Amino acid sequence: MSSSDFWPTNETDADITQPVQQHWTTERVGWDSPSPGWEVDPDEPPSGNFGRVLIAMGIGSLVAVALGVYGSAHDPTGAAISLAGFSTGLHAKAWLASASFALVIVQLLSALAMWGRLPGVRGGGPTSAWLHRWSGRLAVLISLPVAAHCLYALGFQSFDTRVLLHSLLGCFFYGVFVCKMIVLARDDQKPWVLPVIGGLVFSGLTGLWLTSSLWFFSNVGLQL
Template sequence: MTQPVQQHWTSPRAGWDEQPPPQQPGWDGPGWEIEREPEPEGNFGRVLVALGIGSLIAIALGVYGSLHEPTGEAISLAGFSSGLHAKAWLATISFALVIVQLLSAMAMWGRLPGVRGGGPVSAKLHRWSGRFAVLVSLPVAAHCLYALGFQSFDTRVLLHSLLGCFFYGIFVCKMIVLARDDQKPWVLPVIGGLVFTGLTALWLTSSLWFFSNVGVQF
């Protein structure tokens, strides 16, 4: 009962694989070190493939928006005074859901202050908030592509058009990477952060600008 806990020790000297002698105060056990499992190497080639597919999606959206003749017909939803108001509010709802995604992801990874381990609740909240965020954004994307197209008559509008293409491209990339469990631990958080950044910038260049210039109304 007083013996040291058994561990697997290795020595740099060939042929040694045994329990080291008990440590004495001030003795570092020369030549001994604990063997640790190597970090998964991951398959970065699959990440590059996912980035390539996402880039093709983003380019395809930009080409369609540039070649398609804008109709000027806005989406019409009950309860909103105009299509632009509906677009601004739907984008705001999507942005709020993405904030929920960010907080739930931080809880899952143990990075949310005051929360120790997200557990299944945070994981489920993370998945469904993301699904609803994309679902709510689809009418907005359809309105932008069909009614307005890819526009560049000023810096804000050009940036907004580019961000729209980027967001859906990086979202597709995330879904592809998410289907694999052999990636480096940093890959998914980085791509997820890009998705969050893209949608945040979209909201800043559209809904926030609209509410600031037109007013917060339905």
């Protein structure tokens, strides 16, 4: 008995009532493909599990709301961090946020290189993956003292449009970052999910820098 008695030999033999395409190939489609005989059509996109994405979004939303509630209920102290080399906590906050923003730009460029979307760069390779991973980790690590200063010393404020937007973006950034970390733990998502969430992380931190560090440097100057 041949394998054709069990598996469709062409697309016209496939049962169109089935939820997945019944077209199999024994051709290898990549180094991380399953064993021969079980690969689906390489043109078939992964089905994904959007339910897990919704769960990740829900958890991220809870984190964002929790930060906003704490920032609103907490009485600001006016001072939180004092780092050597900086004259005030606000100066430290502005420069650390700028360093974090610079690292996020590196992460964006390395992601584009990894996906072959960076002009002039053909195939990012392991170097781009390493750079992407560690620039993201350092960006978040450097941002933590900034977040602590904002929450503990300043709180969630809304006395003008810029400050309100900055407070909202701060909650949004850490919420969507948590969402991204949860999504990263899964490898069965639609191809667009991670780039979209990563883009939201980048947009959130960009907005934070524009409404804080850039405004601070424009009004106070670049001194430490």
